[in-house]
Amino acid sequence: MSGDPPLSGDDLVRVLGTLANPHRLRVIAALARERAYVSRLARDLGISRALLQVHLRKLTAAGLVSAQLELSEDGKAMKYYEVKPFVLRLTPELIAVAVRTLTPPDAADRDGAGGWSE
Amino acid sequence: MSGDPPLSGDDLVRVLGTLANPHRLRVIAALARERAYVSRLARDLGISRALLQVHLRKLTAAGLVSAQLELSEDGKAMKYYEVKPFVLRLTPELIAVAVRTLTPPDAADRDGAGGWSE
DNA sequence: GACACCTGCTAACTTCCTTTTGCATGTGCA
DNA sequence: TGCACATGCAAAAGGAAGTTAGCAGGTGTC
Numbered sequence: 001m002s003g004d005p006p007l008s009g010d011d012l013v014r015v016l017g018t019l020a021n022p023h024r025l026r027v028i029a030a031l032a033r034e035r036a037y038v039s040r041l042a043r044d045l046g047i048s049r050a051l052l053q054v055h056l057r058k059l060t061a062a063g064l065v066s067a068q069l070e071l072s073e074d075g076k077a078m079k080y081y082e083v084k085p086f087v088l089r090l091t092p093e094l095i096a097v098a099v100r101t102l103t104p105p106d107a108a109d110r111d112g113a114g115g116w117s118e
Numbered sequence: 119m120s121g122d123p124p125l126s127g128d129d130l131v132r133v134l135g136t137l138a139n140p141h142r143l144r145v146i147a148a149l150a151r152e153r154a155y156v157s158r159l160a161r162d163l164g165i166s167r168a169l170l171q172v173h174l175r176k177l178t179a180a181g182l183v184s185a186q187l188e189l190s191e192d193g194k195a196m197k198y199y200e201v202k203p204f205v206l207r208l209t210p211e212l213i214a215v216a217v218r219t220l221t222p223p224d225a226a227d228r229d230g231a232g233g234w235s236e
Numbered sequence: 237g238a239c240a241c242c243t244g245c246t247a248a249c250t251t252c253c254t255t256t257t258g259c260a261t262g263t264g265c266a
Numbered sequence: 267t268g269c270a271c272a273t274g275c276a277a278a279a280g281g282a283a284g285t286t287a288g289c290a291g292g293t294g295t296c
Binding site for chain 4 (some may be wrong): 135139141165166168169172173189190192193194195
Protein backbone atom coordinates (compact mmCIF):
# COMPACT_ATOMS: atom_id res chain seq x y z
CA MET A 1 0.00 0.00 0.00
CA SER A 2 1.26 3.43 -0.84
CA GLY A 3 -0.08 6.85 -0.16
CA ASP A 4 -0.94 7.54 -3.75
CA PRO A 5 -3.95 5.30 -4.24
CA PRO A 6 -6.62 6.76 -1.99
CA LEU A 7 -7.27 4.34 0.79
CA SER A 8 -10.92 3.47 1.28
CA GLY A 9 -12.52 4.55 4.52
CA ASP A 10 -12.81 1.02 5.79
CA ASP A 11 -9.24 0.23 4.89
CA LEU A 12 -8.10 3.37 6.62
CA VAL A 13 -9.83 2.36 9.82
CA ARG A 14 -8.27 -1.06 9.53
CA VAL A 15 -4.77 0.31 8.99
CA LEU A 16 -5.11 2.82 11.80
CA GLY A 17 -6.40 0.17 14.14
CA THR A 18 -3.46 -2.01 13.24
CA LEU A 19 -0.98 0.78 13.78
CA ALA A 20 -2.45 1.82 17.11
CA ASN A 21 -0.44 -0.65 19.16
CA PRO A 22 3.00 -0.33 20.74
CA HIS A 23 4.05 -3.86 19.91
CA ARG A 24 3.09 -3.57 16.30
CA LEU A 25 4.87 -0.26 15.99
CA ARG A 26 7.97 -1.90 17.43
CA VAL A 27 7.66 -4.70 14.92
CA ILE A 28 7.50 -2.23 12.08
CA ALA A 29 10.46 -0.33 13.47
CA ALA A 30 12.49 -3.51 13.79
CA LEU A 31 11.61 -4.70 10.31
CA ALA A 32 12.37 -1.28 8.90
CA ARG A 33 15.94 -1.81 10.01
CA GLU A 34 16.20 -5.30 8.61
CA ARG A 35 13.97 -8.21 7.79
CA ALA A 36 13.85 -11.02 10.27
CA TYR A 37 12.22 -14.36 10.99
CA VAL A 38 9.66 -14.85 13.70
CA SER A 39 11.71 -16.42 16.46
CA ARG A 40 14.52 -13.93 16.11
CA LEU A 41 12.10 -11.02 16.07
CA ALA A 42 10.42 -12.32 19.20
CA ARG A 43 13.77 -12.56 20.93
CA ASP A 44 14.78 -9.07 19.87
CA LEU A 45 11.52 -7.53 20.99
CA GLY A 46 11.37 -9.54 24.15
CA ILE A 47 7.92 -10.96 23.61
CA SER A 48 6.59 -14.47 23.15
CA ARG A 49 6.39 -16.02 19.72
CA ALA A 50 2.69 -16.67 20.09
CA LEU A 51 2.04 -13.03 20.82
CA LEU A 52 4.24 -11.91 17.97
CA GLN A 53 2.44 -14.21 15.58
CA VAL A 54 -0.84 -12.56 16.37
CA HIS A 55 0.55 -9.12 15.76
CA LEU A 56 2.29 -10.19 12.58
CA ARG A 57 -0.96 -11.65 11.36
CA LYS A 58 -2.70 -8.33 11.86
CA LEU A 59 0.09 -6.39 10.23
CA THR A 60 -0.03 -8.72 7.27
CA ALA A 61 -3.80 -8.46 7.03
CA ALA A 62 -3.47 -4.68 6.94
CA GLY A 63 -0.89 -4.96 4.19
CA LEU A 64 1.82 -3.30 6.24
CA VAL A 65 4.24 -6.21 6.20
CA SER A 66 4.81 -9.23 3.99
CA ALA A 67 6.26 -12.66 4.61
CA GLN A 68 8.16 -15.25 2.67
CA LEU A 69 9.06 -18.73 3.74
CA GLU A 70 12.70 -19.66 3.21
CA LEU A 71 14.93 -22.57 3.99
CA SER A 72 18.09 -21.91 5.96
CA GLU A 73 21.36 -23.66 5.05
CA ASP A 74 20.76 -26.36 7.60
CA GLY A 75 17.34 -27.05 6.21
CA LYS A 76 15.19 -25.26 8.77
CA ALA A 77 12.11 -23.46 7.60
CA MET A 78 12.24 -19.76 8.47
CA LYS A 79 9.53 -17.26 7.76
CA TYR A 80 11.05 -13.93 6.98
CA TYR A 81 9.02 -10.79 7.41
CA GLU A 82 9.67 -7.35 5.98
CA VAL A 83 7.87 -4.02 5.95
CA LYS A 84 6.08 -2.79 2.90
CA PRO A 85 7.22 0.76 2.20
CA PHE A 86 4.04 2.68 2.88
CA VAL A 87 3.37 6.38 3.06
CA LEU A 88 0.29 7.47 4.95
CA ARG A 89 -0.66 11.11 5.15
CA LEU A 90 -3.47 12.28 7.37
CA THR A 91 -5.20 15.62 7.58
CA PRO A 92 -8.80 16.53 8.42
CA GLU A 93 -9.45 17.12 4.73
CA LEU A 94 -8.01 13.78 3.63
CA ILE A 95 -10.03 12.08 6.33
CA ALA A 96 -13.15 13.81 5.07
CA VAL A 97 -12.49 12.26 1.67
CA ALA A 98 -11.92 8.80 3.07
CA VAL A 99 -15.08 9.00 5.15
CA ARG A 100 -17.16 9.05 2.00
CA THR A 101 -16.11 5.49 1.28
CA LEU A 102 -17.01 4.23 4.72
CA THR A 103 -19.63 1.54 4.94
CA PRO A 104 -22.74 3.16 6.44
CA PRO A 105 -23.74 2.13 9.97
CA ASP A 106 -27.06 0.79 8.76
CA ALA A 107 -27.89 1.32 5.13
CA ALA A 108 -31.17 -0.44 5.74
CA ASP A 109 -33.38 1.91 7.71
CA ARG A 110 -31.98 5.36 7.59
CA ASP A 111 -33.86 8.42 6.37
CA GLY A 112 -31.22 9.44 3.92
CA ALA A 113 -30.12 12.94 4.82
CA GLY A 114 -27.75 12.45 1.91
CA GLY A 115 -24.42 13.16 3.40
CA TRP A 116 -22.41 10.46 1.73
CA SER A 117 -22.47 11.70 -1.82
CA GLU A 118 -21.60 15.31 -2.55
CA MET B 119 9.24 20.02 6.76
CA SER B 120 11.99 21.24 8.98
CA GLY B 121 11.54 20.32 12.59
CA ASP B 122 8.80 17.92 11.69
CA PRO B 123 7.06 15.61 14.06
CA PRO B 124 8.20 15.71 17.67
CA LEU B 125 5.32 13.35 18.29
CA SER B 126 6.30 10.94 21.01
CA GLY B 127 5.72 7.25 20.52
CA ASP B 128 3.07 7.17 23.20
CA ASP B 129 1.27 10.13 21.73
CA LEU B 130 1.39 8.50 18.35
CA VAL B 131 -0.28 5.38 19.69
CA ARG B 132 -2.88 7.53 21.37
CA VAL B 133 -3.62 9.51 18.23
CA LEU B 134 -3.76 6.42 16.07
CA GLY B 135 -6.04 4.70 18.51
CA THR B 136 -8.29 7.71 18.49
CA LEU B 137 -8.36 7.88 14.74
CA ALA B 138 -9.06 4.19 14.31
CA ASN B 139 -12.81 4.51 14.61
CA PRO B 140 -15.48 5.15 11.96
CA HIS B 141 -17.53 7.43 14.17
CA ARG B 142 -14.59 9.57 15.12
CA LEU B 143 -13.48 9.82 11.52
CA ARG B 144 -16.97 10.99 10.62
CA VAL B 145 -16.85 13.55 13.38
CA ILE B 146 -13.58 14.91 12.04
CA ALA B 147 -14.95 14.95 8.53
CA ALA B 148 -18.06 16.80 9.64
CA LEU B 149 -16.12 19.33 11.67
CA ALA B 150 -13.69 19.82 8.80
CA ARG B 151 -16.60 21.19 6.82
CA GLU B 152 -17.83 23.42 9.58
CA ARG B 153 -17.79 23.63 13.33
CA ALA B 154 -20.88 22.50 15.15
CA TYR B 155 -22.36 22.01 18.58
CA VAL B 156 -22.96 18.63 20.10
CA SER B 157 -26.68 18.14 19.56
CA ARG B 158 -26.51 19.26 15.98
CA LEU B 159 -23.54 17.04 15.26
CA ALA B 160 -25.33 14.08 16.78
CA ARG B 161 -28.34 14.73 14.59
CA ASP B 162 -26.23 15.07 11.48
CA LEU B 163 -24.28 11.92 12.15
CA GLY B 164 -27.33 9.99 13.25
CA ILE B 165 -25.94 8.90 16.58
CA SER B 166 -26.96 9.53 20.19
CA ARG B 167 -25.59 12.48 22.07
CA ALA B 168 -24.21 10.24 24.79
CA LEU B 169 -22.24 8.27 22.25
CA LEU B 170 -21.01 11.37 20.51
CA GLN B 171 -19.88 12.86 23.79
CA VAL B 172 -17.64 9.90 24.45
CA HIS B 173 -16.05 10.15 21.03
CA LEU B 174 -15.64 13.90 21.31
CA ARG B 175 -13.95 13.41 24.64
CA LYS B 176 -11.43 11.06 23.09
CA LEU B 177 -10.84 13.32 20.15
CA THR B 178 -10.26 16.22 22.50
CA ALA B 179 -7.93 14.17 24.67
CA ALA B 180 -5.89 13.32 21.60
CA GLY B 181 -5.76 16.97 20.67
CA LEU B 182 -7.53 16.45 17.37
CA VAL B 183 -10.47 18.71 18.11
CA SER B 184 -11.13 21.62 20.43
CA ALA B 185 -14.25 22.98 22.06
CA GLN B 186 -15.54 26.31 23.19
CA LEU B 187 -18.67 27.06 25.10
CA GLU B 188 -20.78 29.82 23.61
CA LEU B 189 -24.12 31.40 24.27
CA SER B 190 -26.60 31.53 21.46
CA GLU B 191 -28.70 34.63 20.82
CA ASP B 192 -31.58 33.24 22.83
CA GLY B 193 -29.30 32.52 25.74
CA LYS B 194 -28.81 28.79 25.32
CA ALA B 195 -25.43 27.32 26.10
CA MET B 196 -23.91 25.58 23.09
CA LYS B 197 -20.59 23.81 23.00
CA TYR B 198 -18.99 24.28 19.65
CA TYR B 199 -16.39 21.85 18.43
CA GLU B 200 -13.89 22.31 15.63
CA VAL B 201 -10.99 20.33 14.21
CA LYS B 202 -7.46 21.28 14.88
CA PRO B 203 -5.58 21.43 11.57
CA PHE B 204 -3.20 18.53 11.96
CA VAL B 205 -0.83 16.89 9.54
CA LEU B 206 0.24 13.36 10.31
CA ARG B 207 2.72 11.58 8.09
CA LEU B 208 3.47 7.91 8.56
CA THR B 209 6.19 5.76 7.06
CA PRO B 210 8.12 2.79 8.44
CA GLU B 211 11.10 5.05 9.03
CA LEU B 212 9.11 7.72 10.86
CA ILE B 213 7.55 5.01 12.97
CA ALA B 214 10.99 3.68 13.79
CA VAL B 215 11.89 7.11 15.13
CA ALA B 216 8.73 7.40 17.19
CA VAL B 217 9.22 3.95 18.66
CA ARG B 218 12.36 5.16 20.42
CA THR B 219 10.21 7.38 22.60
CA LEU B 220 7.82 4.63 23.54
CA THR B 221 7.53 3.90 27.23
CA PRO B 222 8.94 0.44 27.92
CA PRO B 223 6.57 -2.19 29.32
CA ASP B 224 6.99 -0.92 32.85
CA ALA B 225 7.03 2.88 33.17
CA ALA B 226 3.91 4.97 33.52
CA ASP B 227 2.35 6.89 30.70
CA ARG B 228 3.29 10.36 29.74
CA ASP B 229 1.03 13.19 28.81
CA GLY B 230 1.35 15.94 26.30
CA ALA B 231 -0.01 17.31 23.10
CA GLY B 232 1.00 19.48 20.25
CA GLY B 233 4.03 19.50 18.08
CA TRP B 234 2.85 17.01 15.56
CA SER B 235 0.60 19.43 13.80
CA GLU B 236 1.56 22.39 11.77
C1' DG C 237 -46.64 24.53 34.10
C1' DA C 238 -45.47 22.07 30.01
C1' DC C 239 -42.68 21.83 26.19
C1' DA C 240 -38.54 22.16 23.28
C1' DC C 241 -34.06 22.97 23.02
C1' DC C 242 -29.22 23.00 25.05
C1' DT C 243 -25.62 20.68 28.33
C1' DG C 244 -23.57 17.00 31.35
C1' DC C 245 -22.90 12.54 33.81
C1' DT C 246 -22.83 7.38 35.42
C1' DA C 247 -23.97 2.44 35.64
C1' DA C 248 -24.31 -1.58 33.09
C1' DC C 249 -24.11 -4.30 29.11
C1' DT C 250 -21.75 -6.11 25.19
C1' DT C 251 -18.24 -6.70 22.12
C1' DC C 252 -13.63 -6.59 20.69
C1' DC C 253 -8.45 -6.82 21.62
C1' DT C 254 -4.56 -8.48 23.99
C1' DT C 255 -1.98 -12.04 26.16
C1' DT C 256 -0.89 -16.52 28.05
C1' DT C 257 -0.81 -21.37 28.02
C1' DG C 258 -0.51 -25.59 25.75
C1' DC C 259 -0.01 -28.61 22.07
C1' DA C 260 1.26 -30.01 17.34
C1' DT C 261 4.46 -30.07 13.38
C1' DG C 262 9.14 -30.15 11.26
C1' DT C 263 14.44 -30.02 10.83
C1' DG C 264 19.56 -31.06 12.25
C1' DC C 265 22.97 -32.82 15.45
C1' DA C 266 25.38 -35.38 19.43
C1' DT D 267 16.61 -41.00 21.44
C1' DG D 268 16.81 -36.49 23.26
C1' DC D 269 17.80 -31.67 22.81
C1' DA D 270 17.67 -27.24 20.40
C1' DC D 271 15.87 -24.71 17.00
C1' DA D 272 12.31 -23.46 13.59
C1' DT D 273 7.06 -23.23 12.37
C1' DG D 274 1.88 -23.22 13.37
C1' DC D 275 -2.69 -22.87 15.78
C1' DA D 276 -6.73 -22.63 19.33
C1' DA D 277 -8.78 -22.13 23.68
C1' DA D 278 -9.22 -19.31 27.71
C1' DA D 279 -8.55 -15.52 30.77
C1' DG D 280 -8.22 -10.70 31.55
C1' DG D 281 -8.87 -6.07 30.27
C1' DA D 282 -10.14 -2.21 27.39
C1' DA D 283 -13.39 -0.07 24.34
C1' DG D 284 -18.04 0.81 22.34
C1' DT D 285 -22.91 1.53 23.26
C1' DT D 286 -27.29 2.17 25.53
C1' DA D 287 -30.40 3.80 28.99
C1' DG D 288 -31.48 6.88 32.45
C1' DC D 289 -30.60 10.52 35.32
C1' DA D 290 -29.30 15.42 36.38
C1' DG D 291 -28.96 20.45 35.26
C1' DG D 292 -29.86 24.89 32.37
C1' DT D 293 -32.42 28.35 29.13
C1' DG D 294 -36.50 30.51 26.54
C1' DT D 295 -41.33 30.36 24.77
C1' DC D 296 -46.49 29.31 24.58
